[in-house]
Amino acid sequence: MTIFNRVTAAVLAAALGLAIQTAAAQDKEPIRFGLCFDLSKSYTFISPQVAQAAQDLAKYTNDDGGIEGHPVEIIVRDHGNEPQRGVECYEQLKREGVFIFNFLSTPVTNAALPRAMKDGNIVMQSFVGRGDAVDGDVFKWIFPVGPTYWQQAANDVAFIKDQLGGDLSEAKIGFIYLDYPFGQEPIEILKTLSEEEGFELKLYPVPLPGSDQASAWTQIRRDKPDYMISWILAGGHVVASKEMKRNGFPIDRYLSVNWLNEVDIKNIGADAAKGILRGTNVAGGQEVPLVKTMLETLYAKGEGSGPESLVRDVYYNTGLAIYATGFEAARIAIEKHGWPLNAERMKEGYESIENFDGNGVMSPITVTAKDHGGGGKTRVEQWDGSTWVPLTDWSADYTDVVWEVIKESSSKFTVE
Amino acid sequence: MFYRLSGIHHTSYVSDSRLYKIPADRNLALFFLALGLAAPFLVGSLYLNSYMLPWLVWTAAALGLNLVTGWAGQLHLGYAAVMAVGAYSAVHAARYGLPWEFALLIGGISASVIGSLFAFAALRVKGLYLALTTLAMQFVMDWVLTHSPAISGGSHASLQAPTFALLGQRITSDTGLYYVAFGWCLLVTIFMLNLRRTGLGRALVAVREKDYAAAILGVNSFYYKIVAFATSSFIGGVSGAILVATFFFLAAPEQFSVAVSIQVLAMVIVGGLGSIIGTYFGVALILLVPGVVNGLVAEGAGALGLQLNVESLAHIPNAVYGAIIIIILMIEPLGLGKLYSNIRDYLRVWPFDQFKK
Numbered sequence: 144m145t146i147f148n149r150v151t152a153a154v155l156a157a158a159l160g161l162a163i164q165t166a167a168a169q170d171k172e173p174i175r176f177g178l179c180f181d182l183s184k185s186y187t188f189i190s191p192q193v194a195q196a197a198q199d200l201a202k203y204t205n206d207d208g209g210i211e212g213h214p215v216e217i218i219v220r221d222h223g224n225e226p227q228r229g230v231e232c233y234e235q236l237k238r239e240g241v242f243i244f245n246f247l248s249t250p251v252t253n254a255a256l257p258r259a260m261k262d263g264n265i266v267m268q269s270f271v272g273r274g275d276a277v278d279g280d281v282f283k284w285i286f287p288v289g290p291t292y293w294q295q296a297a298n299d300v301a302f303i304k305d306q307l308g309g310d311l312s313e314a315k316i317g318f319i320y321l322d323y324p325f326g327q328e329p330i331e332i333l334k335t336l337s338e339e340e341g342f343e344l345k346l347y348p349v350p351l352p353g354s355d356q357a358s359a360w361t362q363i364r365r366d367k368p369d370y371m372i373s374w375i376l377a378g379g380h381v382v383a384s385k386e387m388k389r390n391g392f393p394i395d396r397y398l399s400v401n402w403l404n405e406v407d408i409k410n411i412g413a414d415a416a417k418g419i420l421r422g423t424n425v426a427g428g429q430e431v432p433l434v435k436t437m438l439e440t441l442y443a444k445g446e447g448s449g450p451e452s453l454v455r456d457v458y459y460n461t462g463l464a465i466y467a468t469g470f471e472a473a474r475i476a477i478e479k480h481g482w483p484l485n486a487e488r489m490k491e492g493y494e495s496i497e498n499f500d501g502n503g504v505m506s507p508i509t510v511t512a513k514d515h516g517g518g519g520k521t522r523v524e525q526w527d528g529s530t531w532v533p534l535t536d537w538s539a540d541y542t543d544v545v546w547e548v549i550k551e552s553s554s555k556f557t558v559e
Numbered sequence: 560m561f562y563r564l565s566g567i568h569h570t571s572y573v574s575d576s577r578l579y580k581i582p583a584d585r586n587l588a589l590f591f592l593a594l595g596l597a598a599p600f601l602v603g604s605l606y607l608n609s610y611m612l613p614w615l616v617w618t619a620a621a622l623g624l625n626l627v628t629g630w631a632g633q634l635h636l637g638y639a640a641v642m643a644v645g646a647y648s649a650v651h652a653a654r655y656g657l658p659w660e661f662a663l664l665i666g667g668i669s670a671s672v673i674g675s676l677f678a679f680a681a682l683r684v685k686g687l688y689l690a691l692t693t694l695a696m697q698f699v700m701d702w703v704l705t706h707s708p709a710i711s712g713g714s715h716a717s718l719q720a721p722t723f724a725l726l727g728q729r730i731t732s733d734t735g736l737y738y739v740a741f742g743w744c745l746l747v748t749i750f751m752l753n754l755r756r757t758g759l760g761r762a763l764v765a766v767r768e769k770d771y772a773a774a775i776l777g778v779n780s781f782y783y784k785i786v787a788f789a790t791s792s793f794i795g796g797v798s799g800a801i802l803v804a805t806f807f808f809l810a811a812p813e814q815f816s817v818a819v820s821i822q823v824l825a826m827v828i829v830g831g832l833g834s835i836i837g838t839y840f841g842v843a844l845i846l847l848v849p850g851v852v853n854g855l856v857a858e859g860a861g862a863l864g865l866q867l868n869v870e871s872l873a874h875i876p877n878a879v880y881g882a883i884i885i886i887i888l889m890i891e892p893l894g895l896g897k898l899y900s901n902i903r904d905y906l907r908v909w910p911f912d913q914f915k916k
Contacts, residue, residue, distance in 0.1 A: 182873030194869045221853055221873035226807060226814055228850050231609040238605055250813035253717045257808035273717060323705045324812070449868045555712075556719065 171209070173216040174473050174484055176201075176466070177241035179232035179255075181224040181248045188377045188406070189458045190247055191449065194219050196462025198448035199437050200470065206440075210470055211477040213484075222246070226254035233258060242486040243469065247271055249325070259284055265489050269465045270401070274328060275552035277516030279494070282553065284486070286493050286515050288468050288508060290424050292400070293545045294519035296329035296372065299398050299422050300336050301540035302523045303370045312341040317368035319359055319375065319383070322348035326374040333372075335544055353379025360386035373399045377407060384411040384419070394418050398523065401425075404457045408526060417528045424521045425464045425505045427457040427531035433467065433504045434460060457531070460504055467501035468493075468508065468517075506537035519545070562907045576756055581907070595741055599734040608733045610847055615737075615744040616802045618842045621826040622747050622835065623794030628824070629833035630760065631787035632767030634690040637677075638795055638823045640700035643815035645670035645796020646803045647710055650720045650810050659724050663800050670796020671789045678788035682781060685770075697817050704812040717811040723804040736805040743801050747794055751835050763787055822846075829884060830894050837896015844895065848883065852876040 178197060180190040194217075201215040209215060218236060222228040229251030233244060244259065245267040246252040252272035259266045266285045268276055274291035276282040290298070304311050318333055320326030330346065337344040345366050347359040353375050360383075363371065371392070375383060380403055387394050395418030408416045421427075429438060438454060441447045453459055476484055476492030493510050496517070500507040508517030519539045524531040562583040569575040579585035594601075598611055624638045649666030653659055681692040704711045712718030723730045723739065730736055754760040762783045765773035770780040803810045822845055830841020853876040860867050867875075891898045 180869075182870055183877050187870075191868075191870050198869075219869045219872075220857075221869075221876070223849060223873075223877075225849075226811075227613050227846065230806070231850050234605050234609040250811060253809065253811045254807050254814070257719070327705070449870075 171213045172482070173214045174210060175216045175218060175236075175239070175241045175243070176469060177232075177236040177244045178217060178219045179222050179229055179236070179244065179246050179251065180219060181251070182219075182221040184224040186224060186248050188404075189402075189461070192453050192456050192458035193247060193462030193465065195447075195449040195453050196459045197466045199441055199454075200433075200463055200466045202441060202446070202448065203437065204470060210474050213477065213482065215470065215473075222248070222251055224248050224250060226250050229255055230258065237262065237264065243267065243473075243489060245465070256285065263486050265486050265493070267465060267469055270461070273552075275549045275556070277514060277519075278549050278553040279511065279513050279515040280553075281556050282515065284490065286472075286510070288465070288493075288510060288515065288517045289505075290401075290519040290521050290539070291516060291545070291549070292325075292328045292374070293332045293548055294516070294539060294542070295400060295422050295424075295521055296332050296374075297336060297541040297545050298519075298521045298539060299372050299523075300333070300340070300342075301538070302398070302422070302535060303372075304340065305535070307369060314342040314370075315345065315366065315368040316342050317345045317347060317363055317366065317371045319347040319349060319356070319363070319371055319373050321353055321375055321379065322350055325376075329372075329374060332541075332545060332548055335548075336541060339544070349375070349379070352376075354382055356382050356386050360390045360392070363392060364390040370396050370398060373397060375399070376402050378410070380407045381410045384415060388415075395420065395525070398422060401461075401521075405455060413526075414528055416526050419526045420534075421524050421526070421531070422521050423457070423524055424519075424537075425457065425460045426503060426533070427460060427524055429455060430530075431460060431504050432502045433463050437463075464501055464505040467504060468496065468499065468510075471496055471499050471501075472510075561909070578752060578756070592745070595745070598741075599737055604733045607737050610850075612733075612737050612740045613802075613806055614842055614847060615740040616798055616806065617823070617826065617846050618839050619740075619744040619747040620795055620798035620802070621823055621830070621838045621842050622751050623791040623798060624823050625827050625830075625833065625835075625838050626751065626754070626763075626794065627787045627791040628827055629831075630754065630767065631763040631784060633682075633784060633787065634686070634824075635693045635788075635791070636690050636817075636820055636824065637693040637696035637700070638791075639815040639817070639819035640697045641670050641674045641792045641795040642799030642802070642819075643700055643704065643810075643812070644673050644799075645792075646799035646810050646815065647704075647718065648796075649800030650718055650803055651710075653721045653804075654718075658727070659804065660726075663797050663804075666800035667793040667797040670799070671793040674792025674795070675785050675789040678785055682784050682788075694817070694820075697820050701812065701816065704815075711812060712810070717809050719809045720803050720807075730805075739805050740801060743797065747798075748835060759783070759786065825884075828894060829887065831896025832894065834894065834896025834900075836899055837894050840895035840899065844884070844887070849876060849880050852879050852883075 176197065178194055180194055181187065182190050197217050201217045204210060205214045218241065220232045222232050229246055229248065233255045236244070243265045246255055249271045252266065252268055256266065256272065263284055268285050268287040269289040272287065274293055276285040276287045277291055303316060307314055318330070333344055345368055347362060349356045349359050373383060380399060383397065384394060387397060394416065398420040401421065401423045403421045429435060434454065442451050442454065447454070472489060472492035473484060475495050476488040480488050494512045496508060496510040498507045498509055506520035506522065510517045519542065520537040522537050523534045525534050562581055579588065599607055602611065620642060624635060627633050627635050645666035648669040649662040652662035652665045677696045681689055684692060723736065725739070730739060762778045765776060765778050766780045766783050773780050799815065807814060826841040826845045827838060829844055831837030856876045856879065857872055860872060887895065891901070
């Protein structure tokens with residue numbers, strides 16, 4: 144045998160070995176994740192990034208041999224934010240053997256939730272839907288891993304307290320919010336905390352979609368709050384930044400809900416946005432190991448599931464965080480009970496997740512049978528003109544106050 | 560040939576005022592009735608509970624809107640608000656412990672009261688002004704729902720409906736819920752079919768055609784407009800309640816948002832103003848076609864081996880769907896109902912259509 148032949152044989156053998164290995168992953172039954180997303184109407188500012196993150200993560204995992212040898216299949220469908228079509232998507236995928244769903248839309252999640260609870264199917268509900276679903280005693284099948292808006296608001300207050308030297312009794316905190324359930328949700332908790340800590344709370348409702356904030360900011364200029372907490376979405380931040388400039392409110396005192404991404408920053412202007420604050424449970428930027436891996440492997444080879452620009456967006460990191468958690472739950476479930484995976488085992492898998500941070504993409508979470516939220520830790524990040532700089536460490540504060548609100552709300556839900 | 564007639568000749572008033580003047584029409588209606596009754600045994604549970612059931616409930620609702628817009632000629636942009644009133648009051652009544660029969664009735668009546676109260680103010684203006692005033696009703700209702708936790712069910716604004724029950728029987732199976740929707744849609748359809756033959760129906764048409772001409776004929780147009788609003792609100796209210804009880808199982812403000820109002824109006828317009836069969840078609844087109852086209856495009860792309868990203872896959876069906884609506888309205892501006900009756904009229908005399916002229 145000539146040397147040439149030997150090399151060829153070795154290469155062939157290696158290729159064959161690889162093929163067999165991948166074939167093994169493909170042969171086994173897949174783990175299906177159903178993504179009924181709004182890709183065409185109201186949630187388009189986030190859903191493409193999350194879907195792409197899920198697909199990338201699945202591709203990367205499958206190239207690596209899958210989860211315990213089983214490939215991951217991501218099924219993406221559009222429901223156009225219409226509850227009726229969301230239910231249709233749920234019913235259809237359910238019959239195709241999917242038992243892990245994500246709807247990524249509050250109206251659709253609300254519409255599908257009673258069915259999922261009745262059928263006993265897993266709903267991944269991070270950042271959307273009812274906040275009290277973190278109560279695992281009541282919402283057995285719902286996993287809103289991540290902080291609730293209540294917890295985020297409480298953590299924001301803790302951050303402000305820290306910034307103001309640990310005393311809020313003289314402080315004035317403003318809360319600007321979209322005047323519908325999403326924006327109204329934190330009010331109750333802020334009021335409770337204002338009584339507890341003694342700060343003065345000022346409320347500034349703005350009508351949907353947040354493009355008219357002039358009157359709110361003139362009022363803010365008069366009131367001069369120390370910090371503004373903002374529950375506004377997408378383009379609303381851009382309007383707020385203009386109003387801040389006009390009314391002389393420092394942008395580094397503007398603390399946004401987690402819905403503030405690179406697109407908004409670009410629209411505000413990367414320099415003009417310098418100093419803006421954001422409470423978040425996922426690490427922003429491309430230096431996060433998991434994002435880096437995706438860029439270096441899939442996107443370097445041109446095999447990403449979508450345009451690379453979407454990767455440079457914090458909602459991509461959010462998607463990675465959501466699905467890394469889901470994959471981890473599946474891994475634990477299969478490791479414990481073997482195949483087949485079902486909703487019951489998946490639920491157990493979720494509830495066994497301990498101190499998991501997806502290699503630094505999010506706050507470490509510990510999901511338990513009681514707390515499906517994973518602890519609700521967030522941190523505050525600041526835009527420095529080119530990237531997000533974390534100002535604090537991951538933490539969750541005032542948890543007792545938050546859980547009081549959660550329990551009070553979830554106790555009204557009954558499953559028939 | 561298909562209709563087996565040589566013209567329509569009435570020899571008595573009774574035969575002139577019959578519901579179906581052509582036996583073939585009646586037979587067709589009976590055929591579809593039988594089909595509807597047999598549907599649970601013919602189609603799979605997926606099609607039954609996620610296509611047929613919402614289709615029938617929305618048809619009942621759209622027929623209610625057709626009463627006020629198609630028959631009485633009053634543009635109504637706040638129909639979803641009326642449905643919301645019905646849905647929320649019925650769910651609250653049922654949660655309070657009332658049986659669902661009464662809860663539905665309460666839903667219908669409260670929707671009717673609020674709908675006609677609003678109409679009382681709104682009907683002082685006409686045409687586009689009326690449309691805008693009804694739109695205001697929609698926004699008022701949206702505001703009330705998002706700002707009153709007592710109505711909407713707490714800070715998450717979702718209100719669970721108790722299990723649906725009729726005559727003390729809890730209905731939970733797909734088949735049972737389907738028959739509830741089917742029964743309600745059938746009731747509304749029968750009412751609407753007969754409306755044409757009543758004095759009320761004729762008065763409404765007179766008001767639609769020209770309200771002061773109707774007044775000269777002794778038809779109190781204001782009164783009949785209020786009646787139209789009250790009746791259609793009743794139908795809308797009960798339909799909203801049934802939608803929540805049999806399909807969503809909880810009520811949330813987004814299920815009755817302004818977009819939904821526009822959607823119902825689109826169903827009526829695409830279906831054909833004043834057309835009952837058209838309403839069935841219109842609802843199917845607006846409600847079900849987006850999902851169907853979505854599935855087809857996904858399948859087609861898969862079959863052709865196209866690697867489209869998820870966003871294009873979501874937007875292409877929307878474009879196709881928009882094109883379908885435009886094409887239909889260009890072919891027949893009077894809607895799908897008119898398209899159907901054109902075909903029917905052609906076939907009625909075919910192949911001897913020279914006799915028609």
